[in-house]
Structure formats: structure tokens, C-alpha cells
Amino acid sequence: MQLHEARVVLTGASGGIGMEIASALCAAGARVLAVARHQESLLPLLVRYPQNLHWVAADLTLSFDRHKVLAAVEAIGGINLLINAAGVNHFAMLEQLDDSDINAMLAVNVSAPICMTKLLLPQLKQADSAMVVNVGSTYGSIGYPGYASYCATKFALRGFSEALRRELADTRVSVLYVAPRATRTSMNSAAAQALNDALKANVDDPKTVASAVLHAIAGDHRDLYLGWPERFFVRLNSLLPNLVDRGLRKQLPLIRRLSHKPENEQKP
Numbered sequence: 001m002q003l004h005e006a007r008v009v010l011t012g013a014s015g016g017i018g019m020e021i022a023s024a025l026c027a028a029g030a031r032v033l034a035v036a037r038h039q040e041s042l043l044p045l046l047v048r049y050p051q052n053l054h055w056v057a058a059d060l061t062l063s064f065d066r067h068k069v070l071a072a073v074e075a076i077g078g079i080n081l082l083i084n085a086a087g088v089n090h091f092a093m094l095e096q097l098d099d100s101d102i103n104a105m106l107a108v109n110v111s112a113p114i115c116m117t118k119l120l121l122p123q124l125k126q127a128d129s130a131m132v133v134n135v136g137s138t139y140g141s142i143g144y145p146g147y148a149s150y151c152a153t154k155f156a157l158r159g160f161s162e163a164l165r166r167e168l169a170d171t172r173v174s175v176l177y178v179a180p181r182a183t184r185t186s187m188n189s190a191a192a193q194a195l196n197d198a199l200k201a202n203v204d205d206p207k208t209v210a211s212a213v214l215h216a217i218a219g220d221h222r223d224l225y226l227g228w229p230e231r232f233f234v235r236l237n238s239l240l241p242n243l244v245d246r247g248l249r250k251q252l253p254l255i256r257r258l259s260h261k262p263e264n265e266q267k268p
Helices: 016-027 040-048 063-075 099-125 148-167 190-198 206-218 230-239 241-249 252-258
Strands: 007-011 031-036 053-057 081-084 130-135 173-179 223-225
Touching (some): 031 063, 040 053, 099 130, 099 173, 223 230, 230 241
Parallel strands (some): 081 130, 130 173, 173 223
8 A cells, every 4th residue: 555645544543552553544645534632642644734633522432432533534535544553451350340341441552443344344445445444452362361351352342354365356446454562652551661671671761663564554564563572472372372381380479460450541
């Protein structure tokens, strides 16, 4: 896909990865409908790219707001790229989560991108060439303690992407699944960052992730897994899950110690 010809709906545009994707798309000449509940963090980009970037205020868990996005798409004459980047996360053991936390992750991470894609597919199919990009996670391939519910949502998004790609195989709409590793965004609570530090985990800058995503879009890729050794662990987990089980069991005391009830975690 030629990025300067892209007409884009980007969800989660006010978050770390989403905002960097918005910036990179606008710099490449794309026209972007930035979907987010709040505008404040987008204001500098809206000032810098007034002809390219437009904010759509929406809570994507609500059908009425999803139809607001559809109306904005129709107003610009259609789109050829949908990037589902909105997401929420909690680092906590399962029994530490409230039902509302679990339901919010399912609503934002699974139901919203599926429903948004369904709503916009007729628009995408009208384009000469189009793409759906679903931003998942390495945790969509590796179940990790302290992230059981989050992993469940990203496993679901990965499965949705695979099935949708096959469902659209005889159309002009392709599907790209993106799996970042740990990224430096507001989704990471202090406890999550402490765990990354204790494990000496690689943490990417959102701009690095956004650059890789745009490269994958321009190259019409089907999957993008970021980071080494994370890509190796994804493969290892699919072939020898018992080996990964034993490795992660050694980390359980640390994970339990650092986990907490995530009442003050930020959501993008």
C-alpha cells in the first residue's frame, strides 16, 4: 500500500503506539481519522497536520459511537485502511481483578475491534486495495502469569485476524496482525515496569513500533512480530510449551510479589 494514498481509521490514536502511528502516517501524507475518547494528547498533531489529521470522539465499546466513526468515514468518501490499535491492560493475578476490569479488557480489546471491523468492511471492500491492521501482542501467542485476562483478549484478536484473513481471501482486503513486545506506554503501571526491570526485559519505544507497523503496511505483510528473543519464544511456545511452562514457573514468586490490585493503572 502506498502510504500517501492511505485514508485511515486509527483507533487508540491518543495512546503511545497509536499516537506515533498517527504522526508517522500524517508525515507520509496519509489522511487519518484519529479515534479516541479524549483529544488533549492529540492537539499538537492536530495543529501540525491540520489537512491530514481529524479527531473523532468515540468510545468504541458503544454502538452509537462506532456509527459516529462510520459517519466520519462516509463524509471523507471512504477508507482503505483500518488500524485497530485501541487497548487496555492490567498487570495482576486473576483473583486480584474485579469483574469490571475483566469485562473492560474484553470489550475494548476484543469486541470493539471485531465490531468496528464488521461495520467498516463494506467501506474497505469498495477500495481498489485495502487492509485491516489489528495490533495485538506477544502475549497473544504466549500465556504469561499476571496477564491471564489480557492474554486471553490478545489470543482472541490473533485468532480473529487469522480467520478474517481467510474469510477475505477472495476480496481486495488483506489483514495484518501486529504483535509488539513490551512497549514504553502509559498502559504500563509502576508494578508492570518494575517487573520488566527485574526481568531485564526489552522495552521498545512507541516510535520504533510505529515505524515497523508502517513498514509492514507498505510491504503488504500478513504478520509482524517485534523483537528478539521474543519471536524465538513465540516459536518455542508453539513447539515446546512444557519447556516454557518450566521457565515461567521460576518467575512466579517475583510476579506474585510485584502484582497488585490495579485500581490506579492508566488506560489509553
